[in-house]
Amino acid sequence: MSGIILTGDRPTGKLHVGHFVGSLRQRVALQNSNKFDEIFIMIADAQALTDNADNPGKVRENIIEVALDYLSVGIDPSVSNIFIQSQIPQLTELTFYYMNLVTVSRLQRNPTVKAEIQMRNFETSIPVGFFTYPISQAADITAFKATAVPVGEDQEPMIEQTREIVRKFNSVYGEVLVEPEIVLPDNKACLRLPGTDGKAKMSKSLGNCIYLSDTEADVKTKVMNMFTDPDHLKVTDPGKVDGNPVFTYLDAFCKDEYFAQYCPDYACLDEMKAHYKRGGLGDVKVKKFLLAVLNEELAPIRARRAEYESRLSDVYDILKTGTAVAEKKAAETLAEVKSAMKIDYFENDVILRAYKEKNGR
Numbered sequence: 001m002s003g004i005i006l007t008g009d010r011p012t013g014k015l016h017v018g019h020f021v022g023s024l025r026q027r028v029a030l031q032n033s034n035k036f037d038e039i040f041i042m043i044a045d046a047q048a049l050t051d052n053a054d055n056p057g058k059v060r061e062n063i064i065e066v067a068l069d070y071l072s073v074g075i076d077p078s079v080s081n082i083f084i085q086s087q088i089p090q091l092t093e094l095t096f097y098y099m100n101l102v103t104v105s106r107l108q109r110n111p112t113v114k115a116e117i118q119m120r121n122f123e124t125s126i127p128v129g130f131f132t133y134p135i136s137q138a139a140d141i142t143a144f145k146a147t148a149v150p151v152g153e154d155q156e157p158m159i160e161q162t163r164e165i166v167r168k169f170n171s172v173y174g175e176v177l178v179e180p181e182i183v184l185p186d187n188k189a190c191l192r193l194p195g196t197d198g199k200a201k202m203s204k205s206l207g208n209c210i211y212l213s214d215t216e217a218d219v220k221t222k223v224m225n226m227f228t229d230p231d232h233l234k235v236t237d238p239g240k241v242d243g244n245p246v247f248t249y250l251d252a253f254c255k256d257e258y259f260a261q262y263c264p265d266y267a268c269l270d271e272m273k274a275h276y277k278r279g280g281l282g283d284v285k286v287k288k289f290l291l292a293v294l295n296e297e298l299a300p301i302r303a304r305r306a307e308y309e310s311r312l313s314d315v316y317d318i319l320k321t322g323t324a325v326a327e328k329k330a331a332e333t334l335a336e337v338k339s340a341m342k343i344d345y346f347e348n349d350v351i352l353r354a355y356k357e358k359n360g361r
Contacts, residue, residue, distance in 0.1 A: 005030060006146035006180070008042030008085070011062035012052065015069040016209035017294070018193040018202035021252045022152040026185055028074040030150060039080040040144045040326055041070060043319075046086040047136060050129035051120055067315050069212050072305035077318040083326035084319060085140065090330035094139035094337065095132075101168045102135055102161070110134055112157045138162040142177045143330040150183040153192065173340040193252060194245045198227030210294070212301055219298065223291045228283045235282040241273045246286050253293050262292040 007027060009015060015024065031039055043066050048059045063084060070082055085091060107113060113134060117126055129136075134157075141149055141162050149159055159182040166177040194200055195208025202209050210222050228246050232239035241247045247269075256268050263285075266272045272289075275281040308315055338344040345351040355361075 003036045003147040004145055004178075005036050005039045005148050005150065006042065006141050006144045007040075007150045008044045008140070009066055010044045010048040011059055011066045012048050013062055013204040014065050014211045014213050016202055016204070016211045017249075017253075017298075018209065019069075020073060020212060021193050022185060023150055024070075024073045024075075026150050026183065027080075030148070030183070031074075031076060031080050036148070038144070038329070040146070040329070041075060041080050041082045041322075042085050042140060042326075043067065043082065044085045044140070046091070047133055049086075050127055050133050051122075053127065053129075063319075064312070064315060065213075067319055068305055068308055071308045071315065071318070072212060072301045074304070077322065081322040081325045082318060083323040087323045088143070088327050088330050090327065090334040091136070091139045091143055093334060094143055094330075095136045097337065097341065098135050098138055098165050098169070099132065101165050101172075106161070106164075107131060107134060110157050110161055112154060115154075134158050134161045135165070138165045141180050142166060143333045144326070145178040145333060146180045147178060148183050149180045153184055156182055156184075169337075169340075173337075176336050176340045194248055196222050196226045196245065198243075198245055212298065213305055214298070215302075216295055219294055220291055223287050223294065224284075226287060226290075228286075232276075232283060236279050238279040239276045239281070239283075241277055246283070246290055247273060247276075249290055250286075250293065253290075253297050255293075258289075258293050258296065263289045 005027075007023065009019065009023075027039075027041065030036065043063055045059050045063060049056060052059050067082060071077070075082065113131070117130075120130075122130065137158050138161065141159075142165070149155075151159070159180060163179050166179045169177050192200065193202050195202045195206055196210060197206070197208040199206060199208055210219055214222070223246075226246055226249075229240040229244050231237065250269055250272075254269050259266050259268060259272075263272070266275070272281070272286070276286065335344065339347070342350065
């Protein structure tokens with residue numbers, strides 16, 4: 001084994017299938033690959049507070065929800081450390097030191113920050129914490145010396161900024177920090193799963209999500225109301241597959257064996273797509289197939305979630321244990337950082353020796 005993983009999510013609500021195909025499914029695969037020495041999965045509550053400072057209850061109430069989602073998709077707490085960001089004070093201290101290595105203009109050029117500022121209407125009044133969260137994210141990643149960060153493609157600018165901070169720190173203070181690599185989903189459909197309304201991104205705030213914790217009835221309602229090709233008015237009309245959310249979801253979730261079980265008219269998704277494009281295949285039939293596929297994928301997730309919901313004290317203990325492990329690791333890195341910066345003043349009488357050397361004593 002080699003390498004360390006750091007990844008996580010903001011606890012502003014339950015996680016949805018966009019999270020699943022964009023990162024969660026891959027995290028489980030990486031966890032089970034036995035290729036990594038350590039895995040840290042962070043519930044980023046401090047980062048969530050940067051734009052929810054006036055509603056901390058929203059963040060607090062969703063910590064357990066996110067933990068349940070992690071456990072339900074197959075994150076194994078005996079292998080992966082699930083921890084709460086705000087309970088690791090070393091991350092805040094690292095963020096403070098890294099702030100001196102980044103300019104305001106560089107933060108302003110970060111495409112992810114620019115997009116999220118616009119989305120939240122922060123153009124005229126940006127909370128400082130939100131503006132600087134790429135630096136905080138760098139602290140999160142480097143505190144655990146992560147070599148791999150599994151995230152969606154929208155986070156690439158953030159990882160690049162972390163690399164810049166690592167290079168700057170190491171050039172000034174010595175080789176201490178590790179440059180991480182981004183790990184993207186290998187299925188192109190998983191890079192950005194659209195909302196059920198056809199909008200480019202599935203978002204809790206837009207109400208266009210299918211949640212991992214949704215019941216079969218919830219999923220049925222959402223799938224049957226899903227946006228498709230607006231020009232595909234009759235079954236006989238040729239339909240567009242590209243940009244059609246129903247087919248994008250099938251790209252992300254469908255397996256060939258599901259056709260034999262639920263839609264034996266086709267051997268594979270390519271055959272279904274070809275029929276839709278030439279006309280003669282209705283949206284309802286395709287949606288019913290997608291519904292069956294989603295319920296197949298979500299059934300084991302629902303079962304594991306129900307099991308953990310019946311053992312909430314165990315979930316609480318998992319978070320406490322994972323957080324303790326994470327704090328120990330972050331403390332080791334912080335000690336190395338302070339030593340490299342020569343601000344570990346009470347280690348080996350550093351400030352006393354510095355004074356004596358300066359004054360020839």
